Structures are given as structure tokens and as C-alpha cells.
Amino acid sequence: MALLEVRDLEVYYGVIQALKGISFDVNEGEIVTLIGANGAGKTTTMHSIMGLIPVKHGSVTYEGQLINKVPSHKIVKLGMTQVPEGRHIFQELTVYDNLLLGGYIENDMKKIKADIEDVYSRFPRLKERHSQIAGTLSGGEQQMLAMGRAMMSHPKLLMLDEPSMGLAPILVDQIFEIIKEFNKSGTTILLVEQNAGKALEIADHAYVLENGKIVLSGTGAELAASDEVKKAYLGG
Amino acid sequence: MSTFIDGLSLGSIYALIALGYTMVYGIAKMLNFAHGDIIMVGSYAILTTLLMNGHPVLAIIAAVVICTALGVLIEKLAYKPLRGASPLAVLITAIGVSYFLQSVAQLIFGAQTHPISLVHFPPVVIGGVTISVSAIISLVVGALIMTLLTLFIKFTKLGRAMIAVSEDRAAAKLMGINVNMIIMVTFAIGSALAAFASTFYVMQIPNTSPTLGSMPGIKAFTAAVIGGIGSIPGAMLGGVLMGVVEKISLSIPVLAPYTTALEFSLLIIILLVKPTGLLGKKRREKV
Numbered sequence: 001m002a003l004l005e006v007r008d009l010e011v012y013y014g015v016i017q018a019l020k021g022i023s024f025d026v027n028e029g030e031i032v033t034l035i036g037a038n039g040a041g042k043t044t045t046m047h048s049i050m051g052l053i054p055v056k057h058g059s060v061t062y063e064g065q066l067i068n069k070v071p072s073h074k075i076v077k078l079g080m081t082q083v084p085e086g087r088h089i090f091q092e093l094t095v096y097d098n099l100l101l102g103g104y105i106e107n108d109m110k111k112i113k114a115d116i117e118d119v120y121s122r123f124p125r126l127k128e129r130h131s132q133i134a135g136t137l138s139g140g141e142q143q144m145l146a147m148g149r150a151m152m153s154h155p156k157l158l159m160l161d162e163p164s165m166g167l168a169p170i171l172v173d174q175i176f177e178i179i180k181e182f183n184k185s186g187t188t189i190l191l192v193e194q195n196a197g198k199a200l201e202i203a204d205h206a207y208v209l210e211n212g213k214i215v216l217s218g219t220g221a222e223l224a225a226s227d228e229v230k231k232a233y234l235g236g
Numbered sequence: 237m238s239t240f241i242d243g244l245s246l247g248s249i250y251a252l253i254a255l256g257y258t259m260v261y262g263i264a265k266m267l268n269f270a271h272g273d274i275i276m277v278g279s280y281a282i283l284t285t286l287l288m289n290g291h292p293v294l295a296i297i298a299a300v301v302i303c304t305a306l307g308v309l310i311e312k313l314a315y316k317p318l319r320g321a322s323p324l325a326v327l328i329t330a331i332g333v334s335y336f337l338q339s340v341a342q343l344i345f346g347a348q349t350h351p352i353s354l355v356h357f358p359p360v361v362i363g364g365v366t367i368s369v370s371a372i373i374s375l376v377v378g379a380l381i382m383t384l385l386t387l388f389i390k391f392t393k394l395g396r397a398m399i400a401v402s403e404d405r406a407a408a409k410l411m412g413i414n415v416n417m418i419i420m421v422t423f424a425i426g427s428a429l430a431a432f433a434s435t436f437y438v439m440q441i442p443n444t445s446p447t448l449g450s451m452p453g454i455k456a457f458t459a460a461v462i463g464g465i466g467s468i469p470g471a472m473l474g475g476v477l478m479g480v481v482e483k484i485s486l487s488i489p490v491l492a493p494y495t496t497a498l499e500f501s502l503l504i505i506i507l508l509v510k511p512t513g514l515l516g517k518k519r520r521e522k523v
């Protein structure tokens with residue numbers, strides 16, 4: 001049994017069908033990536049898994065439990081969270097307060113503080129800026145904060161929606177290194193990326209989404225070698 | 237001088253009410269038009285307790301308990317089912333709730349004005365200035381409540397979650413925050429503050445009627461917009477400003493008849509100069 005099983009997922013925005021029945025698995029310990037053009041339905045997939053938008057048909061099963069109708073805040077407690085597209089840090093709060101909120105489901109303040117220290121050791125930049133208002137951080141720092149904040153809830157499965165969006169190449173490399181590290185320390189990853197080349201490089205499994213449907217799947221290496229993927233997503 | 241103190245005192249009443257509008261707006265993203273009527277309900281809770289020979293302190297407690305429970309109930313029955321509905325539908329519902337509360341009050345207590353004698357303090361004279369003790373009490377207790385609220389929001393986990401929900405509801409959910417619970421708490425706090433406002437209001441103007449809440453409600457709402465709707469310090473500042481302007485204007489014979497017009501003009505002038513209100517922030521567009 002996979003950690004996350006998505007079956008025949010259909011999602012609508014009003015009358016428009018954004019997901020037309022997609023199925024995929026995320027096995028424990030893996031890095032799985034979803035790639036696809038703008039508007040293919042990648043964000044919609046993540047949001048519907050997290051319960052942020054309602055599922056019309058199909059099922060989402062996490063650790064054997066059907067979670068279609070479970071509210072988002074309870075899904076976080078089950079051990080799954082998301083670093084949303086565009087980061088969505090709390091702009092008017094400090095870096096430290098953002099991290100405290102990341103640890104919202106933990107009640108032991110000692111543990112929360114230790115976790116914050118842990119985030120700071122992974123991201124020394126954040127430590128230097130712990131009392132800065134988050135909205136004034138640079139794009140890269142905001143991404144680090146969003147990732148650090150998500151780690152505060154100790155997710156078993158972390159979903160990242162375009163974490164490298166808008167970042168300079170050197171930062172992109174850094175973000176991918178961090179994702180690999182998260183994964184090595186035991187976090188299962190579901191990754192959505194525009195940067196298909198890099199995503200396929202680190203992925204155990206990959207799925208290509210087109211117009212709300214999965215059109216290709218395979219290991220990261222297989223898809224990276226596929227002609228169709230090369231043409232459509234890797235710039236030839 | 238005493239006019240100024242009266243103004244501050246009335247201002248703290250407006251501020252307490254304005255906080256309810258602004259917190260609900262910031263966190264639940266809706267205008268709770270029935271908020272003013274919570275004040276009216278509070279005044280009848282005080283009246284009823286006093287008529288049953290209850291102690292004034294008991295009357296105040298009754299007002300706080302009943303208003304808080306009512307605020308939570310209204311949210312659960314009227315607004316929660318509309319989560320995600322169009323803002324217009326929510327606004328019309330809120331107006332409906334307002335009329336409903338006024339009608340129920342009229343059904344139970346009649347349309348006439350009832351006198352309420354909660355407490356009576358003789359005014360004191362300090363250095364030749366006559367000062368109303370109830371004004372001082374509203375001012376001091378009002379300031380204390382607002383300080384506690386500010387500390388609560390800044391330094392507690394629940395307060396931080398309230399800020400998170402007001403800033404970004406989806407991101408708050410991803411932190412494991414139960415947004416429905418936070419909205420309920422917000423209604424509870426807003427309604428409790430309204431109960432205190434109600435207490436101070438009947439201390440100064442000792443009577444009530446089913447439409448008691450309309451005028452302070454609409455003025456406090458104006459104050460919340462002047463301060464920047466959604467901003468907690470803004471609601472406090474706006475409320476105090478309204479109260480002071482009202483009392484000063486009333487004390488000047490040529491201006492007195494135009495006081496209400498003046499207060500609402502204040503809104504127009506401030507919004508012309510600063511469309512987001514005095515302390516309101518422009519919402520950053522989401523990326």
C-alpha cells in the first residue's frame with residue numbers, strides 16, 4: 001500500500017472540469033513529481049488532496065484512510081502539508097512568528113523551540129532575520145521560510161508547489177538540495193515543478209499532466225529520456 | 237476639559253463596538269451588520285436582570301454571557317452555512333439578522349423605551365471641573381479591555397492564529413488551524429466587547445429600546461472604516477476620534493445640530509485623503 005493513493009480524481013471549478021479523473025501513487029520515502037504546462041491542473045491536484053477544494057469524484061487515501069472529506073487542518077495533523085505556490089507566508093508577521101505558526105499543531109513549547117532551532121540550522125539566513133517582517137524578505141528567503149514553516153509540523157508527506165519559481169539559478173540549485181535533504185531525513189515528497197529537468201533528475205517517480213489528465217508516467221529517468229517529454233518540457 | 241473626557245469615554249464605547257466590526261471583517265471577511273443589535277440585546281439583558289432584583293454586577297455578567305452566546309449562535313446558524321457564498325448574500329443575511337433581533341426584542345419588551353438604572357454615581361468636581369464618574373469608568377475599563385485584547389492577539393497562540401486566518405485563510409489551514417473555530421472565537425470576543433459597550437452605554441444614557449443598537453452601531457462601523465477596517469488599533473483610534481468629535485461638536489451651540497452630519501463627513505474626508513482608512517493597509521495582491 002502506498003502512503004498516498006489518488007484514484008480517478010475529478011475536480012470542478014463551477015462547471016469547468018479541471019481534473020478529469022487522475023490516478024497516481026506516492027510511496028513512502030520517495031520523491032514523486034508532477035510536471036505539466038501552465039493550467040494543466042497541478043495546483044488543483046495538490047489543493048484537492050489537502051482538502052482546500054472539494055473533490056467531486058474519486059478518492060484520496062492517505063495511510064489507508066480515505067481523506068476526501070477530511071478538513072484541511074485535520075489532514076495536517078495526520079502528517080501531510082503543502083508549501084503552496086507563491087509561498088503564502090504570513091507577510092505581516094515576523095520570521096519567528098511564521099515558524100511558530102508552522103508548529104501550531106504541536107502544544108509543547110519546548111519542542112516547538114527546538115524545532116525552530118532545527119529550521120535555523122538548516123537555513124542560517126532565517127536565523128539572522130528572525131525578527132524581520134516576513135513580507136520584506138527576498139524571494140529566496142521567503143521560499144526558505146515557507147519550507148521551514150512547513151517542516152515545523154513534521155510532515156510525513158510534504159507537497160511542494162513550484163518551490164523554485166522566480167528564483168535565480170544558484171538559489172534553484174540550493175532549493176533542490178534542500179528538498180533532497182528533507183527526503184533523506186525521511187520525508188516523502190510530492191513535487192510540482194516548472195523546472196521539469198531538475199525535478200525529473202531527483203524524482204523516483206514522475207507523472208505528466210495535460211489538461212487535467214495524466215498522459216505519461218514512469219521513473220524520473222525514464223521520463224527524462226522520453227522523446228515526448230524532451231520535446232514538450234525540456235526544451236527539445 | 238470635561239467635554240474632552242466625555243468624548244474619550246464615548247469614544248471608548250465606539251471603539252469597543254468598532255473592534256467587533258473590524259475583527260469579524262478581518263477574520264471572517266464579512267460585514268456583520270447585526271453587530272449593533274448585540275448592544276441592544278445586552279441592554280435588555282441588563283434591564284431584565286435588574287427587574288428581577290439582580291445585582292448590577294450580575295446584570296453586567298448576564299449581558300456578557302448572553303451577548304457572547306448570541307454572537308456565537310448567530311455565526312453558527314446564519315453565517316457559517318454561507319461560507320464561500322457571495323459577499324452580497326452574506327450582507328443581506330446580516331441585515332436580516334439585525335431586523336430579526338430588533339423584532340424579537342419588540343415582541344418581548346414592546347416598542348417603548350424602558351428606563352435602566354444600572355448604577356448612579358454623583359459627578360465629582362476636581363479643580364473646578366465637573367467630571368462624570370461613569371465617563372471615567374467607561375474610559376478606564378474600556379482602555380484596560382483594549383490593552384488586554386491587544387496583548388492577547390500579540391502574545392497568545394490563539395491570537396496569532398487569528399492574525400494568520402485574517403492574512404491568508406488557505407495558508408492558515410495548512411498550518412493545521414481550524415478556521416471555523418477561529419471565526420467562532422472572533423464572534424465570541426466581538427460580542428463580549430459589545431456587551432461591555434452596552435454596559436457603558438446604559439450607564440451614560442440610562443434607557444433602552446429595540447433600536448438602541450442602530451445609531452452606536454452605525455457610528456462605530458464608521459469609526460472602524462475611518463481607522464481602516466480590519467485594523468485593530470485602527471478601530472480603537474477611529475472610535476476615540478468619533479467620540480471626541482461628537483462630544484466637542486455637541487458642546488458648541490452652532491455645530492450641535494449638525495453633529496451627526498459632521499461625524500459622517502469625517503468619514504468622507506478621511507477616505508478621500510487615505511482610502512484605506514487611517515491605519516488600514518493596502519492588501520498585497522496574492523502572487
Ligand SMILES: Nc1ncnc2c1ncn2[C@@H]1O[C@H](COP(=O)(O)OP(=O)(O)OP(=O)(O)O)[C@@H](O)[C@H]1O
Pocket residue numbers: 013016018036037038039040041042043044045085
Ligand atoms: N479558482 C479557480 N476558479 C476557476 N478556475 C480555476 C481556478 N483555479 C484554477 N482554475 C483553472 O483550473 C485549471 C488548472 O489550474 P491549476 O492552477 O491547477 O494549474 P497548474 O497546473 O497549477 O498551472 P501553473 O503551472 O500555471 O501553476 C486551469 O485551467 C485554471 O484556469
Ligand SMILES: [Mg+2]
Pocket residue numbers: 042043044085161
Ligand atoms: Mg500551479
